[in-house]
Amino acid sequence: MGFVLGPAAMIAWYVAEPAESLSPEAFRLAGILILTIIWWISEPIPIAATGLLAVVLCVVLGAVPVEPGKLDQARVAFAPFGSPTVFFLLGGMFIGRAMTRHGLDRRMALAILATRWATMSGTTLLAAIGLSSIVLSMWISNTAATAMICPVVLGMISVLGAGMGDDAESFSRSRYASALLLMLAYASSAGGIATPIGTTTNVVAMGYFRTDEYFGRPIDFGRWAVVGLPMAVSLGLALLVWLRLFAPTGKLDLPALRQHLRGERAKLSRWTIGQYNTLVVFLTVVTLWVAPSVLLLIGLDEQSEWMRAHFPEPVVAMMAPVMFFLLPVDWKARRFSLEIDDLARIDWGTMLLFGSGLALGNLMFQTGLAHAIGQSAFDWLNTDDVWAITALAIAGGLILSEFTSNAATAAALIPVVAAICGEAEIDMVAPLMGVTFAASFGSALPVSTPPNAIVYGSGLIPTRRMILAGVGFDICCGVVIWCVLRAAIGLGWSPLA
Numbered sequence: 001m002g003f004v005l006g007p008a009a010m011i012a013w014y015v016a017e018p019a020e021s022l023s024p025e026a027f028r029l030a031g032i033l034i035l036t037i038i039w040w041i042s043e044p045i046p047i048a049a050t051g052l053l054a055v056v057l058c059v060v061l062g063a064v065p066v067e068p069g070k071l072d073q074a075r076v077a078f079a080p081f082g083s084p085t086v087f088f089l090l091g092g093m094f095i096g097r098a099m100t101r102h103g104l105d106r107r108m109a110l111a112i113l114a115t116r117w118a119t120m121s122g123t124t125l126l127a128a129i130g131l132s133s134i135v136l137s138m139w140i141s142n143t144a145a146t147a148m149i150c151p152v153v154l155g156m157i158s159v160l161g162a163g164m165g166d167d168a169e170s171f172s173r174s175r176y177a178s179a180l181l182l183m184l185a186y187a188s189s190a191g192g193i194a195t196p197i198g199t200t201t202n203v204v205a206m207g208y209f210r211t212d213e214y215f216g217r218p219i220d221f222g223r224w225a226v227v228g229l230p231m232a233v234s235l236g237l238a239l240l241v242w243l244r245l246f247a248p249t250g251k252l253d254l255p256a257l258r259q260h261l262r263g264e265r266a267k268l269s270r271w272t273i274g275q276y277n278t279l280v281v282f283l284t285v286v287t288l289w290v291a292p293s294v295l296l297l298i299g300l301d302e303q304s305e306w307m308r309a310h311f312p313e314p315v316v317a318m319m320a321p322v323m324f325f326l327l328p329v330d331w332k333a334r335r336f337s338l339e340i341d342d343l344a345r346i347d348w349g350t351m352l353l354f355g356s357g358l359a360l361g362n363l364m365f366q367t368g369l370a371h372a373i374g375q376s377a378f379d380w381l382n383t384d385d386v387w388a389i390t391a392l393a394i395a396g397g398l399i400l401s402e403f404t405s406n407a408a409t410a411a412a413l414i415p416v417v418a419a420i421c422g423e424a425e426i427d428m429v430a431p432l433m434g435v436t437f438a439a440s441f442g443s444a445l446p447v448s449t450p451p452n453a454i455v456y457g458s459g460l461i462p463t464r465r466m467i468l469a470g471v472g473f474d475i476c477c478g479v480v481i482w483c484v485l486r487a488a489i490g491l492g493w494s495p496l497a
Contacts, residue, residue: 013031029063030369032061093141096139098338102275109149110265123249125156133146134194142440160177185452185455200353202436209496218313224495235480357407357408358411373419381420384426
């Protein structure tokens with residue numbers, strides 16, 4: 001249906017009489033966006049391919065405004081693919097790949113899950129799964145974090161079910177077993193907002209914020225984390241409370257589970273050279289990311305400015321793969337921490353989607369389409385209260401992310417929210433950060449996020465149960481994001497460098 005509906009809707013738009021408020025380029029771009037959003041939601045082809053198609057159509061149909069004698073349309077349309085923020089995202093993907101290749105992520109997760117406090121009760125077990133998910137997804141993709149921990153959680157459900165005797169099968173489909181898997185998926189999404197590199201939606205926002213149409217300044221890693229980390233922890237606590245209310249624990253064979261987790265941790269080999277190398281690179285990169293903020297905090301303004309000038313975050317991110325390809329794990333065999341086959345395991349589809357999202361967002365401003373949409377939305381909203389607009393931006397991010405990818409949601413909504421803020425003549429920080437954080441969620445459907453799809457694929461979570469739990473968590477997300485942002489901005493916070 002989406003395959004047919006997308007082109008049909010675009011053609012219907014072009015047949016209709018164009019609005020007087022739209023330039024010819026904006027009118028053509030609007031038709032392309034109609035097709036793009038329908039295909040992003042229905043996914044008749046991969047969403048990255050849809051993004052590329054949209055950029056191609058912008059050139060073919062003349063939706064790129066250029067001045068005579070200036071740059072050609074293709075150069076203008078594809079310029080965002082070379083944005084420094086693209087390379088920031090790429091560096092984070094290499095860090096995640098190195099962690100997975102050498103098993104550092106699994107070691108970190110089991111270090112939390114195998115502790116004694118984690119198996120003290122059903123509540124602490126949920127908390128331990130949530131904590132391990134949040135910690136990992138702060139640095140590697142939500143999908144990778146969920147995929148890595150999911151087999152461990154399924155093993156835990158199997159052990160707990162065995163302790164139930166004849167009721168093993170019923171336990172595996174109980175609400176508490178579902179809660180263990182849902183905690184993994186939802187906490188991975190929550191952890192992603194803690195750092196700028198945690199999820200693609202954050203990086204999409206960073207790409208927009210660097211441009212002159214928005215703030216014209218980069219995001220500061222430390223400033224983001226100052227609010228992102230408490231927000232992730234607050235969401236984790238809200239999720240824990242909600243899932244405990246949603247799923248009573250009942251009687252659990254916790255001693256057997258404790259023994260199982262210790263056995264899993266004992267299976268880990270001793271620390272390898274690859275793990276040491278990965279940890280060194282990871283700590284080096286994070287230190288360079290937060291150093292400007294720390295120097296500024298202690299009053300060393302000149303040193304902080306020097307660090308920003310010589311070690312900007314995208315450059316530091318690109319140092320990571322270089323170091324991984326230089327640090328050996330076996331010098332005699334000429335084997336290094338990352339090798340050529342690891343390049344094929346980088347999520348290039350996300351990179352293409354990210355670049356196309358930036359390209360479409362830039363064109364929305366250049367053609368005036370974002371301004372026209374923002375003016376119409378502002379007239380409909382009939383309010384210029386910054387916190388009312390922030391609440392609506394958060395709600396829009398949560399709702400749209402239920403039906404399409406988080407990155408696509410951010411790419412589609414950020415230009416619109418910015419235009420609404422321009423029409424209302426209010427500071428854009430709160431609404432834009434609200435929609436950025438909210439777009440990382442969308443918890444009710446198996447297709448909403450890759451973590452949801454992974455845990456749903458276990459076959460242990462009925463669809464209706466996921467919808468009920470997800471809607472409840474979406475409400476929690478909306479309230480927590482709005483409250484934390486209001487408190488932080490009231491104290492003078494800004495994520496900008």
